[in-house]
Amino acid sequence: MTENTTTAPAVRRSVGRWPRRSQPGTNAGTRGRGLIAGAVTLTLTLVAAACGGGDGSGDEARGDASGAVELVTYDAFVLDDGAAEAFSTRHDREVEVLAQGDAGSVTSRAVLAAGNPEGDVLFGVDTTLLTRALDANLFEPLPQEVLELVPDRLRLEGPGADSVVAVDTGQVCVNADEAWFQGEGLEVPTSLEQLSDPAYRGLLVVQNAAASSPGLAFLLGTIDHFGEDAWQDYWKALVANDVRIAADWSDAYEAAYTVSGGDRPLVVSYGSSPPAEVVYSEGERTEPQSTVIEATCVEQVEYAGVLAGTERPEAARDLVAFLLSDDYQRTIPLANFVYPVTDVELPEVFVDFAVKAEDPLSLDAEEVAANRDRWTEEWRAITG
């Protein structure tokens, strides 16, 4: 982190060095020359510092800068305290979490900062955003031994595949507040189609697909289900049915969802959100109030990588490796309510209440890469 400061030279002290003029008429022209000189010096200092500041660190021998290793991620990410402690004892360095909005915004910001990153490790790039990150050469290649920590089925191929690792998997699914539906005497919907049924008017809240990772996943799920030609009509019907577009997952789940005190009993969240209700109720609840609509589930994998240009490459690699260690993987279910990728034991509440659809919706990564931006643009035009 280079925090440049500009120091003002002693402006008025330099006044005396300017030659005096004696003609009264021109005297006025010399007033404030000290200020001019000071101003010029100041500006030049500024410019020099600006030019110097830009490329100063590049040529030096690689060695980790001091300070905490920074994990750039999305707002909703939670780093388990125990895990953070395990890392700092093992590597003698703290982990600092830098939340930058939803995964989409995080990725975009990282691309704008490519080569001069705002942190050391990026976590939270998901299936839908991965190509965007890889195309921009966001990540440094990882050592083979780190790549091998990922189970075979989740290893990537192709360009850039050696620079990211899968850290967790989850399913984005519509959650329904079962208690609310019982209270209203309404059946919980079981399909995507029903969500646009007037009977469920004004009940659904989704995330902005242009910026939010679960929002985009849900959109892609609808495209997979309805097909390239029909998904627009489905979304027009959802809009007509008063769907609410929240900025991100927190806005949707923590603010708008009835279970959290909002006014919408249907929310796009995760298949593993119900266990979170039980855990966060701190004993008040023995089973979740929500149920998951399995037919709406879309598969999602989240990746991590070392940001190219980091000042702490060693520590960054250690952190990525740590994300795949048992010490971290074990905390994933109850900290972030998604599934670990390695073979650690799942907590009981998770086994009991998390839902994993057997045949989730999913789109081919290449198809997503080729069409994502057109889709989100069209989606934005529809939801306006």
Added chain:
Amino acid sequence: MMSGRRRPGWSLAASQVPAWLLLGLGVLVPLATLVWAARSGVPGSIESTVPVTERLARTVGTTLVQAGASTLATLVVGFPVAWVLARFHFPGKGLVRAVVAMPFVLPSVVVGAAVLALAGPSGPLGSVAPRPGSAESLALVVLAHVAYELIIVVAVVGARLESMPQHLDEAARTLGAGGWRRATGVALPQLAPAFARAAALVFLLTAGSLGVVLVLGGPRWATLDLEVWYLGTQLLDLRGAALLALVQAGFVVVVAGVWLGTSGGAARRGSGRVTRSAPLSAGRAGAPASGLRPPRRPRGAEWWWVAGAVAVVSAFSAAPFVALGTRLGSVSPGRFAELWVEGDRGVAPLGPAVARSLGYATAVALVCTAAAVGLGLAVRRGRGAVASGLVALPVGVSAAAIGLGVVLMALVGPVDLRGSGVAVVLVQAAMALPFAAGVIVPVMLALPDSLEEAAAMLGAGWGQRWRRVLWPLAAVGVAGGAALAAAVALGEFGASTFIVRGDAPTLPTLVGRLLARQAPEAVSLGTLVAALLGVLCAVLVVGADRLAERSRLDR
């Protein structure tokens, strides 16, 4: 002033150098980079599949609707207030004027946050107001813009109302014209240029609004600025963003041309320049010239007009900020201390952010003062016409465009200033220069040659003359300009959002990030930070205004 045309000398050219460097590096180079990027494309950029012309048409459409509605509303709300203030003297008039002026000097994200505190989901009007970002949120955007820009109508139209000669009206009355006929035939033609000028300025500022629209309206009411931000930071269509930014710059030049064209010579000489301090002091007219109708105490039913104006001002200019202020009071000291030192989950601690913001603001004040004093010296000698014309450029150019330009300097060019404090100071100083120059250049122009020449005759050397004669006269005004520059820098959002590092936020970038979300915790934390920022800016601007006022009195 007379002696100035004689021997300009190299020093006058040199004294403009800081201003030129700021404008060049802080505005022109980033804009040139945008041109380059728009032509050649940007690596890592994603070509949006929506043709840029279509996006442009859509955004220009929403911009016209939004800015048109905001301008109309501001004129409609502002005119009666201007009329009452120009026509009557009443107790508390100064306070009413100050309340109207205050929002204009606050950062856009603070004004957005204030409206959110009033009409957001958890505000007192939350149950009746539309949700931020919804289709109906145009109402919120317009409400914020009225609060923001009301002073322009009050100052510009009010000044005209105050200076309208009485005798024309009386002549028309003598000739038998009725009230309506006098209003449309006599008053309106005289007021029309002032209306046009106020409307053009309000339109320009609301069309380029980023912070307010981002917080309240969302992409649905995207202005060109917001679309630049959205394309640049969310969709990553950097080339499209560059193109839109250039269109926006062209648009600003056209509207600014209209403004300058209708405002006559005064604006060109700099006294009517768009400065944040000008509206504060505008309308504090001195003794009215002969033939003018001086303000008088209202009589009888006229008090209703005064009451109405006060009510309008309370509703539009005061209520949102009262709501914002109460949010500040609702946080327990313990919680505040925790936020100050440790921050919140994923949110940087406030203490360092405040320190960082104030540090940048101080550096900007120094740089801007140097540049503006240098420019003032040149203008005093009849030079620097080009620089003083260009100095207004940053007022209109999209701040987001400048920020994007700086990022692109690294992505398509060789200069990587991303995240550097120097870049932040440079760009913020360029943004603040018009405001600093608006205060400092007139101060420099007003320095009397006679005193200095008398001192020279008495044998005072250069340094002595400056220290004993000129500086004491200029110091207060210059300090006012510096304080104003600091306030602008403190609230700068559009460019900073691109340049300021996420792990080292300034107050406005922190507010923008928190309020772009709608989760209750994020919003309440965002409004809290916004209130803090608003207080800091208000202190600086009131200080600047006091200093500028004192400097005028000294003369």
